[in-house]
Amino acid sequence: MLKIQTAQKLFPILALAGCLVAVAPLVTRADSLPGFTLFSGVDPSNQLSYRLDSGYRNTTDRYSLKLPGSKINRLGAAQIQITYPDYYxxxxxxxxxxxxxxxxxxxxxxxxxxxxNQTIQIDLAKRLKTKGEIEVVLNNVQNPDGGGMYYFTCQVKSSAEFPVA
Structure with a gap:
């Protein structure tokens, strides 16, 4: 009888521990993926892929922004311009x-x-001709004090001679 009572007490604890172990990887990767968009009006094929190292407010962070090669025109890239909202x-x-x-x-x-103007303009030393992905890494970013959703946009220009974004 004693063994049955002990097992009945341990079962809820083991079940809770199992749930926590299953949820832990989802919590740690929450800011490393673009997530999902319910109502934004932004075409999913135009969403900027990103990864944050921490994502915690008021901490130093690193943002990795990935630009797909399919969105870069055939002339290549000479300048990258990132804009962000005024409330960031x-x-x-x-x-x-x-x-x-x-x-x-x-x-x-x-x-x-x-x-x-809430912009970051990056001029490359020479025009980059690539069909592959370009990654912009913003190191030592000081995250805002408050949480929120911030839409960053990115434009890639081929050169000053051909300012096609």
């Missing part, structure tokens, strides 16, 4: 921005963070 109160380190293509680092000529 985070801070960027314009000296810690990197660009990668095919897993290789791409030289950056200059980065200009315009706080008034």
């Amino acid at each position: 109160k985070g801070k960027f380190d314009d000296k810690a921005i990197e660009v990668f293509a095919g897993g290789k680092s791409i030289p950056v000529e200059s980065v200009e963070w315009n706080r008034e």
Whole structure:
């Protein structure tokens, strides 16, 4: 009789522990995927793929923004411009921005963070001709104090001669 009572007490504890173990991977990966969109009016094929290292408010973070090769025109990329909403109160380190293509680092000529217009303009050292994915990594980002949903947009321009976004 004693063994049955002990088993009845342990069963709810084991069931709860099993549920926590099953949910833990979902919680840790919550900010590493684009997630899902219910009502935004944004075509899913035009959504910017991203990954945040922490995603916690008021912490230093790293944002990885992935631009699919299918969205880059045949002339290539010479400039990348990122815009964000005026209610985003985070801070960027314009000296810690990197660009990668095919897993290789791409030289950056200059980065200009315009706080008034909420833009980050990245000029590449030379025009990048690629059909593959381009990844922009924003290091040392100071996340905003409050949580929220922020729509970042990205435009890739081929060159100053052909300013096609």
